[in-house]
Structures are given as structure tokens and as C-alpha cells.
Amino acid sequence: MKWKGMRKNRAGKGKKAGEIFLRAILAAAAFMALYPVFFLLAGSLMGNDELLRDLGPVIVGEGGQAAFPLLPSYPTLRHYVEILLDTPEFFVMFWNSVKITAGVLIGQLLVGTMAAWGFAKYDFPGKKALFLLYLVLMLMPFQVLMLSDYLALDKMGLTDSLWGIILPGAFSTFPVFLMYRFFREIPDSLIESAKLDGATDWQLFWHIALPMGSSGIIAAMVLGFLEYWGLIEQPLTFLKEKSLLPLSVFLPDITAADQAGAAFAASVLAFVPAILVFLGGQDYLEQGIMAGAVKE
């Protein structure tokens, strides 16, 4: 590995002290990056009394200052029980999030992989211009496309429907671009020899593109999951009906003293699926991030 060689070249105590100092700063920064996770977990496990004592000034606005320990003194799962058993709205929202995320990802899997394969390994007139168009669309923020999105959904009668969130997401051009980068890496010689053996276009796609580009496909799915699980702008704009809202826009009222614990538990439950995907797919996530930037 490269760094081993670099470290061998290093000597002297002054440098070592500096190294330790820098490491300490990095570790502190990493702790800050992780702090919210600890904070929410701790809060969700605290009883109402403890929460009120520590966060009372924020929650009910009484005098004094909030204080917050890193660990609850009397951990309890009451808030989780409350959310999971006594809050039907939570389930509706959770389920809506699942439907949106699953719908978008399945759509991207169906049309996105095919388009990426077409861009990566075929030549046809106008390909360059079309690809540039996909690139431009991928880079436009939601606000620019918001009105056009709405006009399209309105015409198709899809406002106030989960399909109005799912369909535009399924045709998002970002995963196409991402998977394209991975399909490009598949050697042409392999495709040529498969063709010589009489493979059809479809067989090439099924037996070469999908298995060999699988890390790209997974990378796109991981990034897509994190994006659509936390989606805010689209549901906020296009869904008026309360029963359709996903978990990502669910913000319980924490100023009511007896709700604070439930709010913590709900936000932990909202990030559990995302953290699981993150931990399971981190290698792919990183490859996906890199594919967005590194020119072949």
C-alpha cells in the first residue's frame, strides 16, 4: 500500500507529535459528524421526565438552559412502543416512503439500466447531443424543473398521487449517467467475442452488462435510496392530501412536552433504513460518488 512507503520515510519526534495532533483534530471532527446520531438515539431512549429535565427550556420554553448528557440515565423503549403501536399515522407515512422509494428504484432499474447500456456500448447518430441533454438534466436542481414537473403531472392527472412523485423519479437521468460510467468499463473485446459466438443484443445485456455492471447498478440504487428516502421538495409541492405524505416530511411538534420523546423515536425510526443501506452499501456508495466525478 502506498501509505506504508510514505510512513517509512518519516522520522523525528516533532513530526510524530504533529501527526498525533492532526489525527486528534480529525477524530474530533469525525465525532462531530456523528454526534447527531448519538444525540437522537439518546433522546429516543430517555423517559419523559428526563427529557423534560434536560431539554425543558427548549421544549416548553421555560427559563434556564438546556443540558444534554450523551447517555440516558434511565433508558426506556416507551417512545418506540408509543410510535409503533399507538401512532397509526406513522405507519401510513412509513409505508408511503417505502412505496415512493421502491417505485422509483424499480423504475430506474428497468429503464435506467437499458439507457445506460445503450449510451455506453452503442453508437448512433445524435448520441453525443442526447447524452449531453441527460447530463444537463441530471445537474439541474429541483427548483428549475419544479414548474414543468407540475405542469406535466397536472396534465396527466397525477397531482396528489404517489405516482406523481414516483414517475419523474423513475425517469431521472442521474442513475443513467452513473451506470453508464460502469458499463463503459466493460471491455469491448468481451462483447465482440460474445457476438462472434452468436449472442443477441438482449443476451449481451442480460449476460454481460447486468452481471459485470452490477456494482454500478448497486451504487445507483444506494445513492437513489438515500435521495428518495429523504425526499422533501417534491412531496411538499405536489402532495396536498395528508395521508399521502412520506416520512421524510414528518416533523412532529416537539413543543408539546409529552411529544418530544416520540419525536426522537420517530426520527430514529426514519433514519434506521437509511443507515442500514448506508452501512451495507458503503463501498458502492463511494464508487458511485467517484463515478460522478472521475473522467475515464
Added chain:
Amino acid sequence: MAGKRMTRKGARGFFWILPSFLGVLAFYLAPYADVVRRSFFGAVNGQFAGLENYRTVFGNPAFLLAVKNTLRFTLVCIPLLVAAALACAVLLFRSKYGGVIKSAFLMPMALPAVSVALMWRMLFHPNGLLNQWLSHLGVAGCDWMNTKYAFWVLVASYVWKNLGYDIVLWMAGLSGISESIYEAARVDGAGEWQCFVKITLPNLKPSFYTITVLSFLNSFKVFREAYLVAGDYPNESIYMMQHLFNNWFREFSFDKMAAAAVSESVVLLALILLLQKAWDGAGEEEKKLARKSRKTGGSGGRLGVKRRGKK
């Protein structure tokens, strides 16, 4: 367009793209064309209005405020984020525990904005945790979200959320630099700092363009935290373009929205095309570098770069 000559031999590739393209056409391109048309027509009477909508938008104080804030936010955040991520990446790249620490930095990416917002409200409330910590240090706090400090809270939130993303990008760039260049420099007596300035920085130039642009485009998503913490009408220092679009949408001011969307997309398109050019330029540079490192026996492969520190 590609469709015209589809029947010719070699055009089969387009069929792979067709399903995706039809969706893009229906949900993005055709309605966008309608938006461009609408930007030249009055919303109420439907009459041709020329540049009237654009004039209204550019004379609108809320629009100017949102543009100013968005620009200010970008100019503060991007250099800060890009530099901080580079510093972390260089340190992590050599560290044994780089992989673990990098995971910690990436974690905020996975946290949904609602969870973050709850934390933010506890932290930046006038009686909240931040002020309490500050009072231990003997510093007077303030009402963070309702004063001009809201802007800096948002800056911190953006850097916190995107640091890991940029670190990964920088580390990908770093792993493309051949170790033999460093070794040669060290034999010639170059120090750490000299190596960094003379070798690392110039070699990272291609990554720099793309990281900047991707960071810029991610900066629009900071609206999520801003909205969840402060609602539709936050402190005016964090009134962003997305707030404005949302408010116009609620008032059905589609003419203004259309003109603003077209203006913004033109500006962004120019930026994206610049990126494209930089990308191509960087590609050339990289090829040169790759040739160089092949000569000296370095490794060139990039996409297959695996996480370091985890073996």
C-alpha cells in the same frame, strides 16, 4: 435528433434508450418547453407579454434577495467545503484508520433531513444546547435561527452534510497520483510541504473542477434543513431560491415562476457547459499524466479504487 435516422444500420442503440427517453420527454422536456412558452405570456389573460415577466421578476425584491443569498451562500460555502475536504482527504489518505473515519464523515449523507432538523432545533434554540455550551465558556449566545447567524448555521449544516462526499472525491483524485513521483521528489530532498504544493496540488487540478461543480449543485439541497427548521418564511439571511419558488407556487404565480426558472436554467446551463469543457480539458491532462505515470510505473486505474484501510 437521433430519431430521424433510427432505421439506419447502427442505430439500434437508440432502442435501448427509447423507454427512458420517452419518460424524459414526457416529464422533463415537453413540459419545460411549455414553461419557456409561458415565460413570455401573461398568466391571467394568456396574451403574449414579451419580456414583461422577466422584467417583473428581475424587479422583484424577493427574487433579488433570494439570488443574493444563494450567491452569498455559494461563495462562502464552496471554498470552505472544498478546502476542508481536501485537508481531511490528504490526512485520511495516509492514515491507518482512514476508512473508519471516512465512514463517520459520510454518515451525515444518510441522515434524512427530518432527523437533522430535530437535532438542529435542540441545538440552535435560544435556550438550546449550543448557547449552554457557550455560556460555560463565558460567551453570550444568541437566537441563532432568527438572526443573521441563521446563515452561518446553514453554512455549517451544509459543510457537515457534504464533507464526506467531497472527501471521497478528493481521495479518488489522490489515489490517481503515482507514488513514484513522490519518491523521486524525496530522493531529491523535497519536504512534505513541498511535495504537497508541487506534486499533490497540480495533480489534483482535474478533480478540482468537478468537485467544485458537484458541491455547487449539492448546495441547492440545503433548502431541506432550512425549510424544516425555519419554515416557509425563515430569517431573511437564509431566504433561498427554493423558498421563493415554493411561495410563488402557492400563489399560482406561474408566469413569474416560468421566467425565473428559465433565467436560472440558462445560468446553470452555462455553468454546466463550462464544466463539460473543463472535464474534457481535464481528461486530456489526465491522459498526459497517465502516460507519465505509466512511464514511471505507477498505477492509472481510477474507478476500481477500493476503500483504503479496510482489507
